[in-house]
Amino acid sequence: MAGRISARDIEEVKSRVNIADVVSDYLALRPAGVGSLKGLCPFHDEKSPSFTVKPNDGFYKCFGCGEGGDVYKFLQQLDHISFYEAVEKLAGRVGYVLTYEEGGGPSPDHGxxxxxxxxxxxxxxxxxxxxxxxxxxxxxxxxxxxxxxxxxxxxxxxxxxxxxxxxxxxxxxxxxxxxxxxxxxxxxxxxxxxxxxxxxxxxxxxxxxxxxxxxxxxxxxxxxxxxxxxxxxSSDTLVYHKSQVLYGIDLAKRDISKNQQVVVVEGYTDVMACHLAGVTTAVATCGTAFGDDHIKTLNRMLSASVDSAAEV
Ligand SMILES: [Zn+2]
CATH class of the missing domain: 3.90.980.10 (DNA primase, catalytic core, N-terminal domain)
Incomplete structure (x- = not known):
């Protein structure tokens, strides 16, 4: 029988995770005033950033579409996973071993x-x-x-x-x-x-x-x-959607955000050649044309310069 994750663990994992680090895996965040970061919202289309993260409070909030919550909610919404999967994912990230109540193992949601x-x-x-x-x-x-x-x-x-x-x-x-x-x-x-x-x-x-x-x-x-x-x-699966996939994004994302540029090339060997030659912002589509979903993913990392914190 699968057990519940203890409430204490849920809080403990959350306290060990910096929400800004987690969010930064998906979009570029820039300082926007004391204790606040901003980026392009991953939940709605926008040109200027209204998605705000407050690392000290552990919350995010979009002033464009109203989405908001803690780090678990963020992962649930963006990765389309359950609450328990989000806790398990973050526990794995910080190397925390979860305790399951009622003597069970991981939840059935660990699916x-x-x-x-x-x-x-x-x-x-x-x-x-x-x-x-x-x-x-x-x-x-x-x-x-x-x-x-x-x-x-x-x-x-x-x-x-x-x-x-x-x-x-x-x-x-x-x-x-x-x-x-x-x-x-x-x-x-x-x-x-x-x-x-x-x-x-x-x-x-x-x-x-x-x-x-x-x-x-x-x-x-x-x-x-x-x-x-x-x-x-690979054909499309629950985790692979070719219309969104960019080969090399794991290696390139930091520099794409930092340098505010991306180089889109044709294939795996081109990405390799670029990175080895110092072009560390190179990515490629995988067996499909460069489309709207790719642009959305990249736009979030190429988040435009952030306005003053006054609007937050
Ligand atoms: Zn939004």
Whole structure:
């Protein structure tokens, strides 16, 4: 039976988290007077910032659309997760071990979304563990031909998906993931003859969101007998929405905010080349055209200069 998280823990986790740090994973905040920060509201479209965060009080409030609350409410609204998932997410962030009352484990709300993220993380580690294998030589040669050495491959966590039909599937099943979870994560596909790995015989780039969680993968074809497209990406899941995804956003977000600029390039290797060359604001769309949702995400990080604190 799943237990409730104790009220004491809920308060304790909140007190250890700086709401400004959490909000900054999603939008740029600028000082706006004593004890106050401002940015472009993630809950409604706006050109000048009316979204205010007061770190000492632990609250946010938008004077445009009226949204407001504490750090848990912020994550619930923006990540579309439950209250308990928000507490669990932040506890993980600050390394706090939660106590569950009634002797239970994590709540049922610690649901499919979290399992998908866990499966993605385990898959990324599996792919990386394969990159130095004999079978991955073609992949390493490809990287070398593009000017990427071992250090570059490691920096971007590049991996290799074996050619066999179900190595990842077997690995993740052994770690306790269910078929439903793996299909929902789009890591495997269910066909007439059973379940098999989505990516086979390909170089793999883990795609992370702005909070650095692995939400999906990009995969490049390496072998002649692969009839698929040159690049394959994760299909949409509960955590991966290709219309919003920007590869490299986890690495670029700080400098995008700081420098007030973003460089949008075409693909995974372009993002790598840019970052290695010192263009640290580069991101790329993943298998889709640059669209409105991408612009919204970037606009929040490129928040215009903040007006005086007088309006707060
Ligand atoms: Zn708003």
């Amino acid at each position: 499919l979304k979290n399992r998908i993220l866990e499966a993605n993380n385990a898959a990324a580690l599996f792919y990386q563990s394969q990159i130095m294998s004999d079978a991955a030589e073609t992949g390493r040669e490809f990287l070398k031909s593009r000017g990427f050495d071992k250090a570059a491959a490691e920096r971007f966590s590049i991996g290799f998906a074996p050619k066999a039909w179900s190595e990842l599937y077997a690995h993740l099943k052994a770690l306790g993931f269910s078929d439903e979870e793996l299909i929902s994560a789009a890591l495997v596909t269910k066909g007439d003859k059973g379940i098999y790995d989505k990516f086979r015989g390909r170089l793999i780039w883990p795609i992370r969101d702005s909070t650095s969680q692995v939400i999906g993968f990009g995969a490049r074809k390496l072998f002649e007998d692969d009839n698929g497209p040159k690049y394959l990406n």
